[in-house]
Amino acid sequence: MASVTSSLAFGITASTTYETSPYALARKFSTLDHLTRGRVGWNVVTSFLDSAAKAYGFDEQIPHDERYARADEYMQLTYKLWEGTWTDGAVVKDPVSGVYSDPSQVRAIEHDGKYFRSTAASQLPASRQRTPLLFQAGASPAGKQFAAKHSEVMFLPGLEPEKTRAIVEDMRNQLTAQGRAPDSIKFIAGILVIVDETDEKAQAKYEEYIAQSDLDGVATLFGGWTNNDLSKFTDDEDFAFAAVGGIQSMISSWSRTVPNSNGLKWTKRRVLQELALGGAHPRAIGSASTVADILERWVDVAGVDGFNFSYAVSPGTFEDMIEYLFPELRRRGLIWEDYEVAGGSARENYFQDGEGPRLRADHPGRQHVWTGEKE
Known part of the structure; x- marks a missing residue:
């Protein structure tokens, strides 16, 4: 490559x-x-x-x-x-x-x-x-x-831009304490994009992907992350109240950000469905305009410099982004096709500060x- x-x-x-x-x-x-x-x-x-x-x-x-x-x-x-x-x-x-x-x-x-x-x-x-x-x-x-x-370059956790902003601000303070400039790290948020011509088509696509997900595999992955064996919990137990390390903060964020989630129990199946696509990262689902608004809000509110895009299906997810999302981002002036240094190094392309390829x-x-x- x-x-x-x-x-x-x-x-x-x-x-x-x-x-x-x-x-x-x-x-x-x-x-x-x-x-x-x-x-x-x-x-x-x-x-x-x-x-x-x-x-x-x-x-x-x-x-x-x-x-x-x-x-x-x-x-x-x-x-x-x-x-x-x-x-x-x-x-x-x-x-x-x-x-x-x-x-x-x-x-x-x-x-x-x-x-x-x-x-x-x-x-x-x-x-x-x-x-x-x-x-x-x-x-x-x-x-x-x-x-x-x-x-x-630092990959950031967080399901909500407001909470991620607190991490960014804390890291900038720690950079200063280390004697480094507060902008010497580029902060990258992980996110899954499901995009189509309309919000309705994108949501239908997301639900189709969820239906095809291997929830047993998701449970195994979650166990590796948190050292929790979810097989010992019943399918209808409300995880919002279960003593499962590493899940309460996710559920709290999902309750505020996942559409139509108010008043519904966070059962094991529902938790695994939320984790199945995008893992512990947020999702941007909708038309190009809707998704672009979400990404802009992350930049404006969280103060991130860019995104680590995950995929739901391959091929598929990235091809949809190229077809639907990228033209909208170009229209808004949010992405570009070239760099200040032609054939630049990784460091030059990330920072674009004219200071060359070295540390x-x-x-x-x-x-x-x-x-x-x-x-």
Whole structure:
């Protein structure tokens, strides 16, 4: 895909808990950044499933906050490798002398920390971005603190724009506390769009998709998210009052935002139907005008910078958006077809601030930049 596109960025998820060698991960992303001409991003996760821990040879999961402490050191080591082992002038490529790189401009870094140890130089010359564009989706206090320190793009939870705005404001305050500019993270809300010619047709399409959903699979997915086995609950029990962790806040939001939900019991089947399409993210269902209004409200009220669109069916959901929604968004001047930097890197295309493909000056990874001077 990179070979036939010029602006599309590729965000790749990798776990700091189970990608156990920061050196190997740094090498992979450097390779990808070279191959994509600077259009690669890393979605940093710490993982949360017991099954994943056992699959990777752990008897049990590393405790939650320790996973983030470990991830912080992991990031520091990758920054050292990406930013601190090759100078900008290290690559000579002199065919006469046969010299590819100036050895005085390449060095090994040493890292001896609580969780990781490494003495190495990057095997690859510095790529266009060096450090890939950094994505993250932490929702816990430790996750938000990690994001405020490291993230450049943050995926946000929340079913209502008012509540999501509180998260955005809190994160901007945390960015300031970390010594970063309050606009140094782009905030992305997850959302499912079901769009058609009219509101009625879109709603009918949504109900058809719901009818085809595998609710047992949804229950299994929810169990993985929350560690709750829904099979022990009866089908008609009202979950608004059941002691099921991770569901009360969703039901509270659904009661305010889902059409025709007032006074109805939130039974297990109904909860699973709500989760079946879009998961724990909001939905925008309707005509192009209706959906565009919803998206605009999220931008205006929540203060988000963009959206992570999920799909109900494939092919189908995205094709409908292209046919019905995008012309309306273009008419409103809300999307564009080009970027300020032709063939720009992922970082340049996300920020469009004229500061180039490298980490911004206030990012902690920049402290590891090496200019060739002896230390």
